[in-house]
Amino acid sequence: MRHPDRSNPDKKMASISRRFSYGLIGVATLLLTTFAAVAIFLNIQRSERELMSRLDNAIRLAQTSLPTPIWNLDRKIIRDFVEALFLEDAVVYTRITTGREIMAFKVRGQSLVANLTADAVLPAGIEAEFLIKSAPIRFEGNPIGEIQIVLSRKSLREKTRRQIYGIIALAFLLIAAIWITSIIITRRYIALPLLMLQQSASRIAYGDLDTFVDLSGGGEIGSLAQNLDAMRGSIKRLFEALRQSKAELEDHSRMLEQNVADRTRELAQTVEELHALVEVSRTVSSTLDIETVLARIVRHAVQLSKTDAGTLYEVDLAEQVFTPRINYGLSDAYIEVLRRAGPRPGDESAVSRALMKREPFQIPDLSKSTTYPLNHVKAAGYRALLAVPLMRDKRLIGGLVVRRKKPGVFESPVIELLQAFAAQSVIAIDNARLFREIEAKGRELARANRHKSEFLANMSHELRTPLNAILGYTELILDEIYGAVPDKIGEILERLEHNGRHLLNLINDVLDLSKIEAGQLxxxxxxxxxxxxxxxxxxxxxxxxxxxxxxxxxxxxxxxxxxxxxxxxxxxxxxxxxxxxxxxxxxxxxxxxxxxxxxxxxxxxxxxxxxxxxxxxxxxxxxxxxxxxxxxxxxxxxxxxxxxxxxxxxxxxxxxxxxxxxxxxxxxxxxxxxxxxxxxxxx
Amino acid sequence: MNKTILIVEDQEDNRRIMRDLLTSGGFAVREAVNGIDGVKAAAEHRPDLILMDVQLPGIDGYEATRRIKAMPEMQQTPIIIVTSYALSGDDQKAYAAGGDDYVAKPFSPRRLLEKVRGYLA
The missing domain is CATH 3.30.565.10 (Histidine kinase-like ATPase, C-terminal domain)
Known part of the structure; x- marks a missing residue:
């Protein structure tokens, strides 16, 4: 997420200084406008007063200078005086009269009074534009004439306007100066340090904890910067602590993962072994084909011990021979070699030693064994051997050997595994032997039983044939087919028949039962x-x-x-x-x-x-x-x-x-x- | 004219009991001691009824019955099969071979005579 202010820091800065300037300019403008207005008002009043005093001065001058010329009717001096008056720009009308006579008259063009004739009366209502004053001229206290002077306010107004423009221009200039100054000041002393602070804060927010906060500013901003820098330091320390914890945690986790992986591998190996053992024991209990069972045992033994070949030997101690019964990982030719020139009881071969010691025996490196008798094993490239004896009730019945092309000691788990397989082999061999015996016994029993049933069936038949004859003849005699039968003999014959029938029932029952037993019924x-x-x-x-x-x-x-x-x-x-x-x-x-x-x-x-x-x-x-x-x-x-x-x-x-x-x-x-x-x- | 009954039975005592029984009952009796002879005698003498033992030397009573019943002129002649073992299935075998009836040994001569009379009445 982007920081909103970071997107346009100038705007931020401008906004601070601008707001500040606006405030300043507002106040300045108000002040200046008031000042200008007051100045203009005062100026206008002063001009009015000045104009009035000028008019009064002109009148007084005329009252002072003119009585004599007028008395003397010195028109030239009077005219000169009027001309002198007109040196003043504001004078637009002057008339000097004595009684009925106009001594001097002058108007200045371009004004409302310019067209007036000397004897004309000043039109009414021009006081707004003109300042009019008439005064008597006295000679020795007696009025001898009159002077009328009209001053135009126009030039004065021009002047005032110019002055107002000047004031306004000055005010604008001042405002501009104040504005620029304020901008410069706010930028330099407020906005810039604030911006820098803000940028520092942004950097901190975005994780840059290494750049120091500029502490050059003084005052509140300076202390703010100090606080910010202190905060940055704290955060940085916290972050470092956090980073360190995380690293430690990761180390731990890595270690744990490694451990789990190791354990998993070990477990997988164990599971595989167990699986093989279970499969073997299931095979042992379900398959009575001894060759299948033993082949499976030897195969698993070789695969799980990570060896290259294996052989299960049967031993005949009386005949002093080992017979390679089951082989795994060996060629037929090599099996033939083993059969002809394999290990013998009592020699220094691994299987022989294991049987002698009645415990597992290993040769970790054949190349270092000087006593090992079977050169063909070495020649075939095998370097390490492990043999375990097969024992039933402390009687040796064989040995299980695994061969590996890589030299090295067989660790105890492998030895235990091989012993487990050896034990399974013994069970398998035992089972097979027991099964053979039971099967033979069963067959014998079935045969005997069948013989018995057949014998009973035959015997009862053979017994019945003569009995049938006895009963048949008895009945015929009793029925007097052969002639009359005396009562006494008849009685005996009936008993004979009764017993005969009992015997027959017995025989029939035996026959029935034997047929049922023999499965013939x-x-x-x-x-x-x-x-x-x-x-x-x-x-x-x-x-x-x-x-x-x-x-x-x-x-x-x-x-x-x-x-x-x-x-x-x-x-x-x-x-x-x-x-x-x-x-x-x-x-x-x-x-x-x-x-x-x-x-x-x-x-x-x-x-x-x-x-x-x-x-x-x-x-x-x-x-x-x-x-x-x-x-x-x-x-x-x-x-x-x-x-x-x-x-x-x-x-x-x-x-x-x-x-x-x-x-x-x-x-x-x-x-x-x-x-x-x-x-x-x-x- | 007396009805003729052929007895096919290898056992002498049984033969004699049947002969004595049937003779006393007023029947003429012919005898054969094995299956082959029985078939021959049946063809030659055309008896009115045949008592056929099952266990016979050579071909057994069932086979002899089949052969006799295969003769067109003998198809209507009743054959009563005398079984040795009173076991289930013998009656079916007797009927399957073409026998009309069967008696299990040991038979009561009295009952046998009744049965024979039943067929030849």
Whole structure:
């Protein structure tokens, strides 16, 4: 922003002196005008008086000089006297009379009275322009004549005008002189010092604190200048202090920036290292391909340690060999050299020394090492080596070596980094080994399990074939196809058939379960009506319930959504639950309750049987579990029904469970999705 | 004239049970012990009904059923497939192969006879 006054200092200066001059001139003009007016007025009065006194003198002169000539009628002297009077410019008319006779008469041309004749009377009203006086001339006290003199005011007025002009001119001259003087004075003593002060102030305002304020002026302006200079000094000192603080601050800030930059660099390095470690550990935990993991580890180790090549050796202490397992930054030809003539346990190589000492070992400058055995490493241009051992449970399994072409000591962060990578390598190797073992075990287990299932499936089939024959023949005999059967034998045959069927159920259950376990059982999904499934199962067990005098009730909504699932298997589940209910209930009743909600069918079978203890409820769905051995035998169960039911329900994506109070009864409840999605096969 | 039923079954006891059952029911019985023979016997004797076991040496019961049903003259002849495993999916396989019905082992001879009579009434 520009200082407004700085833009035109002359104007400022002019304005100060002009205002000052105007004031001065105003006063001077007023004074001079008054003085001139008074002077002119006085001058006019004085002229008037002078003219009057001249007229009086002329009259007195005439009264003194003329009585004798008039008495003597000496016309010549009288005329001479008149001529003498006319020497005075102002006299324009003179007439001297004695009685009736005009002794002398003279008028001066170019005036109002010039045309008057001697005997004419002076016209009235000319007193403004002319001064008229008449006086008697006495001889020895007697009037003998009269003189009349007219003075023109014209010349007097001319004179007065000239004088007024002179006065006015003088006044103007004076005013001009005063004006110029005032301008000079104000400029020299007020405006200039003020301007200089103002310029100094401007300079200070604009930051020039080095130019001293001119102190040559005296008085108030001088003291103002002194104050301004003192102010400049203060400001300058302040500014210097400020500048110094700023410089210090800048130094600080620069230092801080440098520190931040250093820290940032360090952090970036650390972050990079962490990143690499994280990536490596993620790779270690996610990739079981050991080659990939180790290659990544060696690559990161070389890159982050700012070296040129790296090798991960496997050690076989029994065979006394190092095998270069993973290499980075090495040509295939050189890897071949390493394989043939690489380091050996016990020699003076870096990896060997590191393994011997069981801690990191470095050779900062190979050219100064006399014991280093591998000439090809030197020949390849490597100058510095760092090796860290790979240990698992204090057992040496290998070593990680990085090589650098530039000699120099490896600092501890690099060594720690390499140790971290070595540790990761060990984990990776361990993981891979563990995974291989687990995989092998898993395969073995799967194979064994498959064998078991296949064996069970085959065995149950093989068992069933002769059983089928036994049951078939028994029925044919009982139906008397081969002839009449005595009652006694018929009774035995019926027991034979009953036991045979139990055996067959057992075998079927084992077969079902083994097929489920072997993953061979697939759900045959189809559309079905839950009501039909329930009715068919209830119809099948109604007889048995009626035999034991157990009322069987079914509660079911009038309409249920069409279901999709394996209806035969669902029927099998319900059959199992309902069969158990009848089997384990001796008195009371059995209720079947079907509900549909939230896209699920829930079927509950409640009985008033012996119930289950809490401990049994947990295991009831496990294979071959029944409340106790005796009931199994008594009730003819296989102990597999609930296990199969549970698996079938789960294959449908449903749940099965039981609520029970020992001695009061049980409620078995299963739910399956109303619509089972395709490929809802076994897990 | 008695209706003729062809039994295709490799297992001797099963064969005999079915034979005894059906003979006692008044049917004439032809037998074959494997799939190929079953197809041949069907073509030769043109039985009124066939009981077809699934697990057979050579071609299995499903394949034999397909081949028999492929014969124009046998298309109307009911074939009841006797499955070994009472597992889901067997019924579909039986129908897919062209079988008219199926019975799961172990079957009750009494029920089998009823079923056969149902087809040949």
């Amino acid at each position: 697939e759900l045959a999904l189809d559309d079905y009506a839950m009501a039909d499934v329930v009715h068919s199962v209830v119809t099948a067990v109604e007889g048995l319930a009626a035999e034991k005098n157990l009322p069987l009730t079914v509660t079911m909504p009038a309409s249920l959504s069409p279901g999709r699932g394996d209806s035969q298997r669902i029927a099998q589940v319900l059959m199992n639950l309902l069969g158990n209910a009848v089997k384990f209930t001796d008195s009371g009743h059995i209720d079947v309750n079907v509900e549909e909600s939230g896209g699920q069918f829930t079927v509950a079978v409640s009985d008033t049987g012996c119930g289950l203890a809490a401990a049994d409820r947990e295991h009831i769905f496990n294979e071959f579990h029944q409340v106790d051995g005796s009931s199994t035998r008594e009730k003819g169960g296989t102990g597999l029904g609930l296990a199969i039911a549970k698996r079938i329900v789960e294959m449908h994506g449903g749940q099965i469970g039981v609520d029970s109070i020992a001695g009061e009864g049980s409620t078995f409840r299963f739910s399956v999705p109303v619509r089972v999605a395709e490929q809802g096969g076994p897990g």
